[in-house]
Amino acid sequence: xxxxxxxxxxxxxxxxxxxxxxxxxxxxxxxxxxxxxxxxxxxxxxxxxxxxxxxxxxxxxxxxxxxxxxxx
Numbered sequence: 001x002x003x004x005x006x007x008x009x010x011x012x013x014x015x016x017x018x019x020x021x022x023x024x025x026x027x028x029x030x031x032x033x034x035x036x037x038x039x040x041x042x043x044x045x046x047x048x049x050x051x052x053x054x055x056x057x058x059x060x061x062x063x064x065x066x067x068x069x070x071x072x
Contacts, residue, residue: 002043003050008069009035018068021060027053040070 009015015035022031022040027048032041042057044050051072058070 001050002041005040005042005054006071007033007038007040008071009033009038009065010067011035014065014068017064018061021064022057025053025057025060028057031057
């Protein structure tokens, strides 16, 4: 399942850090961040709850870019 989330991030480099953090989160099959559109597309692994996984994605993104935001 794929879902799109609105994000708030200041620079393209930070967006790349968020994308890598999301990809390295358990339950995420793939993630893509579009800095120009301020969107994150996340593909979830089968059997994982998207809401629970996205909480972990946000935590991981905050570790690499503390002023970023994902609107869940």
